Amino acid sequence: MASRSPQDTAKHAVAEKAAAMVEDKMVLGLGSGSTMRLTLLSIGRRIQAEGLSLKGVPTSEATAVLAREQGIELVELDARPELDLAFDGADEVVPGSFALTKGLGGALLREKLVAIAASWLVILVDDGKLVDQLGSRSPIPVEVVPFAHKTTARRLAKLGGEPVLRLASDGTPFRSDGGNLIYDLKMPPIGAPEGLAAAIKGITGVVEHGIFLGMAKDVIVGNADGTTRRLPAVLSRVDNGT
Ligand SMILES: O=C(CO)[C@H](O)[C@H](O)COP(=O)(O)O
Numbered sequence: 325m326a327s328r329s330p331q332d333t334a335k336h337a338v339a340e341k342a343a344a345m346v347e348d349k350m351v352l353g354l355g356s357g358s359t360m361r362l363t364l365l366s367i368g369r370r371i372q373a374e375g376l377s378l379k380g381v382p383t384s385e386a387t388a389v390l391a392r393e394q395g396i397e398l399v400e401l402d403a404r405p406e407l408d409l410a411f412d413g414a415d416e417v418v419p420g421s422f423a424l425t426k427g428l429g430g431a432l433l434r435e436k437l438v439a440i441a442a443s444w445l446v447i448l449v450d451d452g453k454l455v456d457q458l459g460s461r462s463p464i465p466v467e468v469v470p471f472a473h474k475t476t477a478r479r480l481a482k483l484g485g486e487p488v489l490r491l492a493s494d495g496t497p498f499r500s501d502g503g504n505l506i507y508d509l510k511m512p513p514i515g516a517p518e519g520l521a522a523a524i525k526g527i528t529g530v531v532e533h534g535i536f537l538g539m540a541k542d543v544i545v546g547n548a549d550g551t552t553r554r555l556p557a558v559l560s561r562v563d564n565g566t
Contacts, residue, residue, distance in 0.1 A: 334450035334546030339363040341544050341552045342411050342448050348376045351399065353410025353438040354391050356384040356431035359448045363411055368394030381407060381441075383434040385501055401441055410442030415462040415534070416455045417447060417543055419555050423517050425458050427465030427534030428508075430490070430500050436532055439539045446542040454545065458517050458535060463488070463508035465534040466524055473505050476529030483523055485511035504531050 328336065338359060343366035346352065352367075354360065364387070370376055371394060380396040381404065382388035388398055401407075412435055416425035424447060426432050439445050455461055466487065468476045473489075480487040487507035490498040497505050514520055521535040543555040 330548030331450050331452065333550050334548055335359045335362050336546075337550045337552050338448045338450065338544050338546035339366045341546075342446060343367045343370055345409065345446065346370065346376065346378065348374075348378075350378055350408040351404050352378060352380040352396070353407040353412070353442045353445070354380045354382045354387050354396070355410065355412025355435055355438070356387050357413040357429045359413035359450075360387060360411060361390060363448060364390045364394050364396075367396070371395040379404070381438055383412070383438050384429070384431040387431075401437060405441055407438065407442040408444070410438055410445045411448060412439065412445065414447050414449050414453060414536075414540075416458055416460065417449055417453050417540075417555075418456065418458060419454055419543070421537075422447070422540040422543055422555070423458055424536040424540060425462045425464060425534050426536055427467070427506070428462060430465070430498060430506055432465055432534045433467050433500065433502055433504075433532045436536060436539075439536060444541045445539050446544060447540045448544050448546070450546045451548070457513035457515060459511040459514040463510045464514075464520075464524070465490070466507045466509050467500055467502070467504045467531040467533070468507060468529050469531060470503070470505050472529060473507075476527060477507050479527045479529070480507060480509055480524065483509070483511075483520065485509045502531070
């Protein structure tokens, strides 16, 4: 077997830890990305070994396919508006506030809808994702409607960053599962994410952005040596965007 990179080791460790939190008959929110993929595989192993009966709301088509393969029954969020537990990855996490950047995988809209519906949102990251301020290692993904998207991008630029239209691997504009476009807003490190989040959301043509505030209840960090640690719980919350 090929040896794992330190980052892969961390992701596997955090996936195992997350899967251990699942209890029989739970309805789960299922995020997207490579860490979630490993988490779904770990949950699948528990389903096989223990016969757990689980339902889940997927946040992307890719997650839907894998979750079904693992034996998780898919349900509509409208049918189960409260989820027992949700797992997701993130692109940046600020320890303490649990402010997050998400959406480099392009699933931020459904991810936010699921995050808001979850009684307990657990974020799963390797420790390279921890930052002092959002915007330090990742742009802020912003999902916009295709109509007049260049005009929307010009308005985004007025917030002080550089919006870059995301392209798919074939060079055409990337489309989200909802058929929208994504601009990656390159910003200097963001001192006050609440203000920026509200300003982005206030631009007509913006569907959603990847700043997640006050949503994560738990952050599990995977380390390169295969251990995991939980970040100390958040004491105060800010607007969760509902
Ligand atoms: O927000 C996301 C997708 O929209 C992912 O959760 C985020 O990009 C982390 O992905 P990975 O686990 O592959 O690093």
